[in-house]
Amino acid sequence: MTSVWQPRPDLWSLDPAVLHLNHGSWGAVPLAAQREAARLRARSEANPAAWFRALPERVAAARTALARWAGADEAGFALVPNVSTGVTVALAAVDVPAGGRIVVTSHRYGAVRFAAERFAALRGASVVEVPVPLTSSADEVVALVSPAVSGADVVLLDQITSATASVVPVARLVDVCRSAGVPVIVDGAHGPGLIEAPVPEGADFWAGNFHKWACAPRGTAGLVVAPRWRSRTLPPAVSWSEHGTLQQRFDWQATADYVPWLAAPVALDVLAELDWPAARASVSGLVASGAELVAKAIGGDVPELAAPAPTMRLVGLPPSIRIDDKPAEEALRVRIARDAGAEVNVTVHDGRAFLRLSAHAYTGPRDFELLAARLPAVL
Ligand SMILES: Cc1ncc(COP(=O)(O)O)c(C=O)c1O
CATH class of the missing domain: 3.40.640.10 (Type I PLP-dependent aspartate aminotransferase-like (Major domain))
Known part of the structure; x- marks a missing residue:
């Protein structure tokens, strides 16, 4: 993937051994805010x-x-x-x-x-x-x-x-x-x-x-x-x-x-320091091309949504992958985390299963390239 976007993982404390592509579920707190919370907590206990x-x-x-x-x-x-x-x-x-x-x-x-x-x-x-x-x-x-x-x-x-x-x-x-x-x-x-x-x-x-x-x-x-x-x-x-x-x-x-x-x-x-509205536009382009790459690798598709969320994309899983209930959704998330070293969300709508890929300012093209390389052996 070609991208001019310069990701800033240095502002977070995310484990570099993991592909973090599920910001949409739980967020991720930058180091500066973690430190401020720790400082305030210490003060409260004083x-x-x-x-x-x-x-x-x-x-x-x-x-x-x-x-x-x-x-x-x-x-x-x-x-x-x-x-x-x-x-x-x-x-x-x-x-x-x-x-x-x-x-x-x-x-x-x-x-x-x-x-x-x-x-x-x-x-x-x-x-x-x-x-x-x-x-x-x-x-x-x-x-x-x-x-x-x-x-x-x-x-x-x-x-x-x-x-x-x-x-x-x-x-x-x-x-x-x-x-x-x-x-x-x-x-x-x-x-x-x-x-x-x-x-x-x-x-x-x-x-x-x-x-x-x-x-x-x-x-x-x-x-x-x-x-x-x-x-x-x-x-x-x-x-x-x-x-x-x-x-x-x-x-x-x-x-x-x-x-x-x-x-x-x-x-x-x-976010202000990152000039987030401008960074978000770059991250949005990154997740769009990342989703295409992953879809191609697994024989899936990127559905043509009228208005996709700026920093999240769906990748339709091949029809051979059926997900009938919440435990099956979670089982696939866990399998991808364990065997592909990647955190992604798995969702279902109208009976179709999707990966929901998210990106924030810490995400780079390599996250999607590695996911695309690893997923075919895992699915
Ligand atoms: C659309 C939507 N509504 C509500 C929630 C619930 O958020 P929370 O767990 O912070 O209450 C979520 C969480 O992902 C969500 O995506």
């Missing part, structure tokens, strides 16, 4: 009482930095540990009557569908899943989802899908929901770091992980709540800030480890 006394101010400063970086309305931006918590909290806040409908698409994250099912069961409502074919254009996605919006009590949309690594036309779908007067929750797990201005205008709720593409320590996510929902959006733990503002309620989640939130701004500094 005097826990003083640490917790000073915490509210520190958390507020970190929250403000993350909200500004994401271009979010600061008054509606609350910190949560992850998108799963953000979506759960949002679903708990909206009204879904008995017999009502929570609408999702067939690209939704599996655990987010479970959250929708939990609230549907609690309220005697149902989850309606709109099938959206893999290679649908933006117009087709809007045309397929729109009819389900009118009968919905709440719509849950992905910003970038997990199993299918696609950018969803969220702005258009949010407009459809708003015109129909139906609340919309946006699962922006992959938004921060992949989409400039990731918080969609007009969404009732948006939850985004800073611990994926923005490389913050794990446990760092934002929940943005539109004004009309703020007083009734409640964190999972009832604690001392129960009667405070939205931010105060979420800033203080009882005795817990707040270090990831406090160290997160340092990860954003690393």
Whole structure:
């Protein structure tokens, strides 16, 4: 592969013996943010009482930095540990009557569908899943989802899908929901770091992980709540800030480890140092050609998605490789990790199995070349 991209693995602590091509699942924290977290943790253990006394101010400063970086309305931006918590909290806040409908698409994250099912069961409502074919254009996605919006009590949309690594036309779908007067929750797990201005205008709720593409320590996510929902959006733990503002309620989640939130701004500094929007464009080109190389090597294909995620690509596995359930997905991930020395994600959509390859600023052409060389003997 030819590439002018200069990868920066020196900024991370990733094991060089492994091909790290699954950033999309768990992220990877740069050394500078790891060191800041270690420094803060040491400080907290030097005097826990003083640490917790000073915490509210520190958390507020970190929250403000993350909200500004994401271009979010600061008054509606609350910190949560992850998108799963953000979506759960949002679903708990909206009204879904008995017999009502929570609408999702067939690209939704599996655990987010479970959250929708939990609230549907609690309220005697149902989850309606709109099938959206893999290679649908933006117009087709809007045309397929729109009819389900009118009968919905709440719509849950992905910003970038997990199993299918696609950018969803969220702005258009949010407009459809708003015109129909139906609340919309946006699962922006992959938004921060992949989409400039990731918080969609007009969404009732948006939850985004800073611990994926923005490389913050794990446990760092934002929940943005539109004004009309703020007083009734409640964190999972009832604690001392129960009667405070939205931010105060979420800033203080009882005795817990707040270090990831406090160290997160340092990860954003690393992205700034990398000139991440420009670097991301190079990484995007790298993953596109890397996926083609891997597909050719294994007799697979790169599906023609209308809007692939900037730094993730699907490689369709040959039809001889069948994956019927979650254990089979995991078994293939483990086999590739063990026998090819590579971390990749394995996903299934509409009965077809894919490798989902991710790249970040530490990824270089060699990662894909080695994967392409090793995989045929492993599959
Ligand atoms: C689309 C999507 N939603 C939600 C999640 C859940 O994220 P978390 O485990 O940080 O809550 C993920 C994780 O990969 C995801 O890809």
